[in-house]
Amino acid sequence: MKSLSSSNHLKKNYFFLNIAFILSALFIFIGGNWSINTNKESLQRVYSFRLFSRGHFQVITANTKAMNFLNLGFKNSNQEQLVEGITHLETSLGFIYSLQSELDMDNVNSDLDKLIPRFEALIELYETLLDRKLNSSDNAIREEINVELTELNKIFGHAESNFWIKRAKEFENIRRRNVLFERIYWILVGSFTLGVVILVYLTQERAKLENELENQKIQMVSNSRLAALGQFSASVAHEINNPLTVILWRLKSLRGKAQERGLDQRSLKELQSIEDNSNRIDNIIKGIKTLSYNADSDKFSKISIQDIKTQLEDILTPKLELLEMNYQFTSTCFERTILAREVQIIQVLVNLINNSVDAISSLPQKWVNINSYTENQNVVFTITDSGDGIPKENRNQLFDLFFTTKSKENKGTGIGLALASQIIKNHKGSLTYNASCKNTQFIIRIPLAT
Incomplete structure (x- = not known):
């Protein structure tokens, strides 16, 4: 007010x-x-x-x-x-x-x-x-x-x-x-x-104030969305974690007893498969918590490209496999680091990938590729999907708050790209759409950690 x-x-x-x-x-x-x-x-x-x-x-x-x-x-x-x-x-x-x-x-x-x-x-x-x-x-x-x-x-x-x-x-x-x-x-x-x-x-001053008001709008909507999602995910995580903890404890006990009694290898593999899938469920819950977490107050820390790749795979692999979409994360600089709020960078990349998934879900070829490399003291992420690009008439409004090209069925809010752009700006980087690419491609540039 x-x-x-x-x-x-x-x-x-x-x-x-x-x-x-x-x-x-x-x-x-x-x-x-x-x-x-x-x-x-x-x-x-x-x-x-x-x-x-x-x-x-x-x-x-x-x-x-x-x-x-x-x-x-x-x-x-x-x-x-x-x-x-x-x-x-x-x-x-x-x-x-x-x-x-x-x-x-x-x-x-x-x-x-x-x-x-x-x-x-x-x-x-x-x-x-x-x-x-x-x-x-x-x-x-x-x-x-x-x-x-x-x-x-x-x-x-x-x-x-x-x-x-x-x-x-x-x-x-x-x-x-x-x-x-x-x-x-x-x-x-x-x-x-x-x-x-x-x-x-x-x-x-007016331009600064209008920019501040725009940021406040984005933050307010984002906070309300994250708060609701956080409450829901905390509730779901709590309900799942309790029985999951019991399952993992029971599995550990069963494996010990099976080895003592000399259970056949097939039975041991089945127990291992149950444990692996249970751990996978645990990773999914952690990913939900990450996406719903408000990291505005987090401190900036060094994070490697390899860590980003690992977290994305933990969060996205189940969904992408279910939708039968090809996903790849390639890089020439896995060992390089950026100074960032880790949760926010993961949130931005997941949001862009989810946008790609929604856009190409009905196409015969469905793939999403992330590539990273260094350029002029920056780490560059390219997020490319099999789509044919964004129409010219929509490109100037891509990062405007509440602007969306999604249908009502897809429940587009027009918040994701605006919020993602603001997060990357806060990291002294940039988020842009690459109109010269024949497919749909977004480019993120973030300075390398010194």
């Missing part, structure tokens, strides 16, 4: 962290997009300020040149200098038209359009001085032009000053906003990074 509660709590935190993760990413995207667009607008305004500043400066310069050439033309009675003066005045008007057009394209409001009529009127007044001889009354026109140009220069100079003030404020606002956004941005990036780390951590 504690594991399930932890799982639910972890899943809830996992869900909320994902939501926060997505919202943070969305906020960073929206905030970054807003900042970029705002900075673009700010840069556009800065560009407009530069345009204003350059245009105003050019207009003031052209106006000043126009006044200078106007005064020089009057002083020297020089029409060329007067023409040069009106050229600069027309240049000022051209700058204003160009500046107004640029500002209209950038959707920037200005008062330049109000100054255009004054420049046009000034040019018309200036033109009255051209192509004729100047007289003393024209000084009033010159003075009027100078006064108007001086006034216009003041207007443009004042506007220039205001534009620079606005520009400075705009830069300061941009700087403050960018500093604020930079702080927010790095806080969010830090939070985002921390969220990724936490998310990865929780994902790993």
